[in-house]
Amino acid sequence: MKQESIEISKKTVVVSLLIIAGISIILKMYLVDFSTFPSEDAIGHILHGIGHTNGNFEPIPAKTLGWSIFLSPFFTFVDSDNFLDYSNLAKILSISISISSIFVMYKLGRKFFSQKYALVVASLFAFEPHLNYNSVQALTEPLYILIFIISFYFILNQNSRYQYYLSFLFVGLLWWIRWPGIIMLIVI
Numbered sequence: 001m002k003q004e005s006i007e008i009s010k011k012t013v014v015v016s017l018l019i020i021a022g023i024s025i026i027l028k029m030y031l032v033d034f035s036t037f038p039s040e041d042a043i044g045h046i047l048h049g050i051g052h053t054n055g056n057f058e059p060i061p062a063k064t065l066g067w068s069i070f071l072s073p074f075f076t077f078v079d080s081d082n083f084l085d086y087s088n089l090a091k092i093l094s095i096s097i098s099i100s101s102i103f104v105m106y107k108l109g110r111k112f113f114s115q116k117y118a119l120v121v122a123s124l125f126a127f128e129p130h131l132n133y134n135s136v137q138a139l140t141e142p143l144y145i146l147i148f149i150i151s152f153y154f155i156l157n158q159n160s161r162y163q164y165y166l167s168f169l170f171v172g173l174l175w176w177i178r179w180p181g182i183i184m185l186i187v188i
Contacts, residue, residue, distance in 0.1 A: 007115065008115045008116060013106075013115055016119050017102065017103055017106055017119070020123045020126050021099050021102050021103070023127070024098075024126040024127065024132070025095070025099060027127065027132050028095050028098065028132055028136055031132055031133060032091055032095065033136075034084075034088045034091065035084075037083070037087055038091065038137050038139070039137055041139060041140075042087075042090065042137055042138040043087075044060065044063065045063070045067045045068045045071065045090070045140065046068075046083075046086050046087055046090050046138065048060055048063075048065070048068035049068040049069070049070075049071035049072045049075050049086070049090070051068075052065075052068055052069055052071075052072035052075075053072045053073075053076050057069075064140075064175075064176055064177060064178060064179060066140070066177030067139075067140040067143055067177055070093075070143060070177075071089075071093065074089060074093060090138035091136060091137070093138075094136065094137070094138050094139065094142045094143075095135050095136060095142075097146050098131065098132075098145075098146075100146065101125070101142065101145055101146045101149060102125060102126045103122075104146060104150060104153065105121060105122050106121065107153060108121075108149055108152060108153050109121035111153070111156050111157070131145070140178055144178045144181065147170055147174045147177060147181075148174055148181065148184065150170050151167055151170035151171050151173075151174055152187075154166045154167035154170060155184075155187060171184040171185050
């Protein structure tokens with residue numbers, strides 16, 4: 001007996017992804033504490049992001065500049081003497097990036113699975129406890145994971161030279177965010 005692949009409508013997929021993202025936001029909002037400072041690593045990136053808004057682009061010992069440079073344009077909109085305001089903005093950005101990664105993970109899952117299984121992939125990604133915890137800490141992981149997924153997607157989607165160059169561009173960004181991202185260059 002042959003099983004036929006049942007295609008789900010685009011509207012159903014979009015609604016399903018929005019529900020998954022909504023539940024993920026609820027989980028993240030449960031975990032986040034906007035009244036406390038983030039971890040020491042995140043504090044360093046936030047301080048350097050504030051420095052970048054003021055024109056200071058000195059290298060950070062043992063850290064990459066990707067996350068702090070990403071934060072700096074958003075910090076220009078905050079005019080506060082309270083470090084907690086910058087910290088909370090970094091947490092919000094980290095959560096937003098983590099939520100947007102769900103949709104990109106679905107697209108990557110579609111490279112390997114049917115629509116319903118790609119939705120399962122996206123939901124497993126959205127509800128993974130460690131990823132949810134890291135996304136509320138204003139750490140580099142959410143941006144690193146998003147760029148990693150995007151670069152992997154373009155590596156698998158080598159239909160034109162344009163996508164080939166995009167995969168190298170995203171691997172470069174990946175290495176700029178975290179040094180272990182250079183491993184993706186070997187994958188390419």
